[in-house]
Amino acid sequence: MALQKTLIEFDIALNQNQPVLEKISSGNHYFSTTELNELSDQTLIENDQAMTMTNNQSQILDQYSNMVSAVVSNNLNDVMKILTSITLILTIPTIIGGIYGMNVNLPGAQLASAFSWIMIATIVICLITLHTLRRHHYM
Known part of the structure; x- marks a missing residue:
């Protein structure tokens, strides 16, 4: 986030400098020597390169942020x-x-070992469900 904020501020500064540098470079009356004219042209080229690099870095950072977001979401x-x-x-x-806790006649409710059979059946159903989920790669 800090790098993204810095790139945005850097991009804004470069974009604000661009018109000034173009005006200086286009006006021959600001500088009297060819060396200063060449220096202003080189400064304009360097500013263009810095703007391009800033845009490239911003795009790379956006792609990296999207990738990290996709990994976290996954x-x-x-x-x-x-x-x-x-x-x-x-x-x-x-x-x-809940079904066997109701006050109604259910199959096997009269047996003395009904609780044990219900527990065994519940465990078997849970294990079958667990096996099915693992087979389909849900767990």
Whole structure:
């Protein structure tokens, strides 16, 4: 950000100097010798080169900033994909617990080992979901 700010200020300064240098270079009455005229022409050329370099550096900096932004966005997408997958897996026990927590007759609710079977089925479903997500490269 600091480099970008500096380049913008440098570009503004060069653009403001350009008309003055052109006026000095075009008027032969400012300088009486050819050496001073050549020096003013060289100064104008150097100012043009500095403006070109500033524009090039600004474009490179913009491209670098876009690249860094794309990398950060890609990393954020990867993290969000993993967190969404974890949320999906953790939702399964919540749904099953909510269904079997209701006061209605459900299959297997009369068995003494119903809780163990429900827990085993929940774990199996979660593992199948985890395997499916890993196979599709979501985790």
